[in-house]
Amino acid sequence: MNKIKIVSTGKYLPPKILTNFDLEKMVDTSNEWIVTRTGIKERRIVEDTVATSDIATFAAKECLDKAGVSPDEIDTIIVATITPDMFFPSTACIVHKKLGGKNEPFSFDISAACSGFVYGLAIAESLLRTAKSKKLLLIGAETLSKVTNWKDRNTCVLFGDGAGAMLLSTTTDENESDGIISTYLSSDGNYDNLLYIPAGGSRMPATKETVEKNLHTITMSGKEVFKVAVTKMVESVIRCCQEANITPQQLDLLIPHQANLRIINAVGERLNLDPQKVFVNVDRYGNMSAATTIVGLDEAISQGRIKKGSLVGLVAFGGGFTWGAAILRI
Numbered sequence: 485m486n487k488i489k490i491v492s493t494g495k496y497l498p499p500k501i502l503t504n505f506d507l508e509k510m511v512d513t514s515n516e517w518i519v520t521r522t523g524i525k526e527r528r529i530v531e532d533t534v535a536t537s538d539i540a541t542f543a544a545k546e547c548l549d550k551a552g553v554s555p556d557e558i559d560t561i562i563v564a565t566i567t568p569d570m571f572f573p574s575t576a577c578i579v580h581k582k583l584g585g586k587n588e589p590f591s592f593d594i595s596a597a598c599s600g601f602v603y604g605l606a607i608a609e610s611l612l613r614t615a616k617s618k619k620l621l622l623i624g625a626e627t628l629s630k631v632t633n634w635k636d637r638n639t640c641v642l643f644g645d646g647a648g649a650m651l652l653s654t655t656t657d658e659n660e661s662d663g664i665i666s667t668y669l670s671s672d673g674n675y676d677n678l679l680y681i682p683a684g685g686s687r688m689p690a691t692k693e694t695v696e697k698n699l700h701t702i703t704m705s706g707k708e709v710f711k712v713a714v715t716k717m718v719e720s721v722i723r724c725c726q727e728a729n730i731t732p733q734q735l736d737l738l739i740p741h742q743a744n745l746r747i748i749n750a751v752g753e754r755l756n757l758d759p760q761k762v763f764v765n766v767d768r769y770g771n772m773s774a775a776t777t778i779v780g781l782d783e784a785i786s787q788g789r790i791k792k793g794s795l796v797g798l799v800a801f802g803g804g805f806t807w808g809a810a811i812l813r814i
C-alpha cells in the first residue's frame with residue numbers, strides 16, 4: 485500500500501463581508517442574538533456573477549502554487565460541494581477547465597453536505613493507497629449565499645461562502661510520515677428532512693410556485709440538528725482516534741466543522757480537550773459547509789498553530805445526516 489503525503493493547502497474567501505449589523509437591516513435579528521447563539525460576527529459572500537467553480541479554482545491555484553505543482557500533473561480532482569455550478573457537468577470538471585490543465589484527470593463531485601471534505605479525504609485515501617491516483621486535488625467549496633433564504637432569520641444568519649483545497653500525493657520517501665492516519669465516516673438518512681433543500685431536484689423540480697415559496701433554499705430544524713451534531717461529532721473523533729491508537733488529547737489540534745460556537749465548545753468539552761487545541765473561525769466566516777474544515781486547516785498552518793509533523797483531527801457533521809472524522813499528520 486502506498487504512503488500518502490499532504491503536499492500543500494490553499495483557500496479562497498470572497499472579499500465581500502456581510503456583518504451581523506448588515507443583517508439587522510435585512511431581517512428581524514440583532515448582532516447580540518447572533519453572537520450569543522452562534523458565535524458568528526460576519527461571513528463572506530460572493531458577488532452574483534461568481535459560482536462555486538470560480539472560488540474552488542482560486543483555492544486550488546493557491547494550493548498548487550504553494551507546492552510549485554502544475555495543473556498538468558494532477559490525475560484526480562474531487563470537489564465536495566452542495567452548491568455545484570449546475571447538476572452536470574460536475575464542478576470538478578469545470579475546475580479542470582479553469583485550471584487550464586492539458587491533462588485528462590479523473591474528476592467528480594461528492595455530495596455529503598458539511599461532511600463533504602472529510603468524506604473526500606477517505607475517498608482520496610483509498611485512491612492513493614491503491615495507486616489509482618498519484619497526485620490528487622481535493623477541494624471543499626460552497627456558495628451557500630445562492631441557496632439561502634435571505635428573508636428567513638432562522639437560517640440566513642448562519643451561512644457563508646468560501647473554498648479550500650488540499651494537494652495529496654503518493655510518496656516513497658522514507659523520511660516522510662504517512663499523511664492520513666485514520667478516517668471514520670457514517671450517515672443516517674432517517675434525518676433527511678431536518679436539514680435540506682426541498683425543491684429543484686427530481687422530487688420537486690423547479691416551478692414558478694417552488695421559486696415563489698423559496699423551496700430552493702436551505703430549510704433547517706436547528707434545535708434537532710444541534711443535538712445530533714454534538715453527539716455524532718464526539719463519537720466520530722473517539723472512533724477515529726481508536727483506529728489511530730491515540731487519545732483525543734494527543735491531537736495537536738482539532739478542527740471541528742464550524743456551524744455554531746456552542747457546538748464547537750460542547751464537542752471540545754465532551755472530549756476533554758484544552759480549548760487552545762480546538763480551532764475556531766466561525767466568528768469570521770459562519771458555516772461554509774464542505775469548505776469549513778479545509779479552510780480551518782489552511783489557516784491553522786499559515787498561523788503557525790500546526791507545523792510539519794503535527795497530528796490534526798478534522799471532524800464534521802451535516803445534512804443527510806452525514807458525519808465523520810479524519811486524523812492527519814501534516
Ligand code: UT7
Binds near residue numbers: 773
Ligand atoms: O452545518 C450543519 C450543522 N448545522 C448546525 O449544526 C446548526 C445547528 N443548530 C444551531 O446552530 C442552532 O439551533 C441555531 C443557531 C440554528 C438556533 O439556535 P437555538 O438556540 O436553537 O434557537 P431556537 O431555534 O430555539 O430559537 C430561539 C428563539 C426563537 O424565538 P422564540 O420561539 O423563543 O420566541 C426563534 O424564533 O430565537 C428566535 N430566532 C431568532 N431571533 C433573532 C431564531 N433565529 C433568530 C435570529 N434572530 N436570527
